[in-house]
Amino acid sequence: MSEPEGTPPPPPPAEAPSASGSPTEFLKGVVGKRVVVRLTSGVDYRGILSCLDGYMNIALEQTEEHVNGIVTNRYGDAFIRGNNVLYISAAEVL
Secondary structure, eight states, rough: OOOTOOOOOOOOOOOOOSSOHHHHHHHHHHHHHHHHHEEEEOOOEEEHHHHHHOTOOOEEEEEEETTTEEEEEEEEEEEEGGGGEEEESSSOOO
């Protein structure tokens, strides 16, 4: 079935949001946003992800330390060595 001449083609279907992005894409997307960094010790650090490198070394701003869900310390800036990181989670909707 052909379309009448002069009629623009229909727009392409909208892409559904993908939950299967790569870890690298996720990490690039959360730089500058609030994150939760869980250490292998079980301690959480919550703050704004300033930067990170290929070794998962992390720099956070406006950092809070949470032990068992309770704020135990507040830091302006914090540096976390990558070998201590269990995971990084977005603390806000992306």
